[in-house]
Amino acid sequence: MSIKVIKPGLATSVQDKGREGYYHLGIPPSGAMDQYAMTLANLLLKNDENAAVLECALLGPELLFQQDAMVAICGARMVPKIDGQIMPLDTVLDIKAGQTLRFNYPTSGARAYLAVAGGIDVPMALGSRSTYTLGSLGGHEGRRLIAGDELPIGQPNAHCQVGQSLPEEFITNIGKETILRIIPGMYIHRLTDDAVERFYEDSWTVGSEADRIGYRFKDGRPMDFIPRKPPFGAGSDPSNIVDACYPIGSIQIPAGKEPIVLHRDAVSGGGYATIGTVISTDMDLIGQMQPNYKAQFKPISMAEALTARKLKQEKLQRVRERLKHS
Secondary structure, eight states, X not given: OEEEEEEOOSSOEEEOSOOOSOGGGTOOOOOOSSHHHHXXXXXXXXXXXXXXXXXXXXXXXXXXXXXXXXXXXXXSOOOEEETTEEOOSSBOEEEOTTOEEEEOOOSSOSEEEEEETTOBOOOOBTTBOOOBGGGXXXXXXXXXXXXXXXXXXXXXXXXXXXXXXXXXXXXXXXOSEEEXXXXXXXXXXXXXXXXXXXXXXXXXXXXXXXXSSEEEEESSOXXXXXXXXXXXXXXXXXXXXXXXXXXXXXXXXXXXXXXXEEOTTOOSEEEEOEEEEXXXXXXXXXXXXXXXOEEEXXXXXXXXXXXXXXXXXXXXXXXXXXXXTO
């Protein structure tokens, strides 16, 4: 038995923590855009933390459950409804065979994570069940869900408890304005000093093109590159370089106009200068930004970035302990 997709939503896909170790071959990690929210949903259900879930972007799917199941939804405030009855987020819900799960529009955030006890049991591809749509790899047939798809469910953990909720202190408050911390580097020296100051001072707006590949930011002032003769192999655009690697979270500014933060389905390299990298801790925040949300970029040191990562890991460990003993 399985879950049948009645309506797929805007961009619903199967994701887990992603596939590591293939970026040098041009295969990005993919995986949940908000790793923290995905992990919370799995922890509520006593799933393996890497169990596959559904990532529901902006407009949630309509799903018919063909077997009894327990589910949990974390992340964006996209209220679930079982047969029309409003249900709580961040809570283990019981759903019976023949019942339908739908979602309201999100009041905040961009991506909700629907975990099912036992996980979404699609085949593994290069060690992961995550969907990489550009490469038609993983997930359900290597693509977003469409109407008529049927998703198998794995074996649930016997200790999963209906009604168990996530303590409020662990739920991320998703605001419409965000500070994104970055490690400056790579090619930021190619910008003028005034351009660097403008980049940090301005408030940037998420563009409608934002997706799993990258988030484009608009409405800031243009940035100037230091004039130079392009090296052999680089293009004529002032932001062009001879090809370089792109870490996830790296920021490129084609023509010095609109920063693009590369996310989990991004290419692994190219010919645009990258002026820094959003720290891993804040990449979850980007995954929850809707178009027209605003961000300001803040430079921090490597030591500060490592401290932020440590604090995030400690918070997640506290969640594990709380749910383990409840």
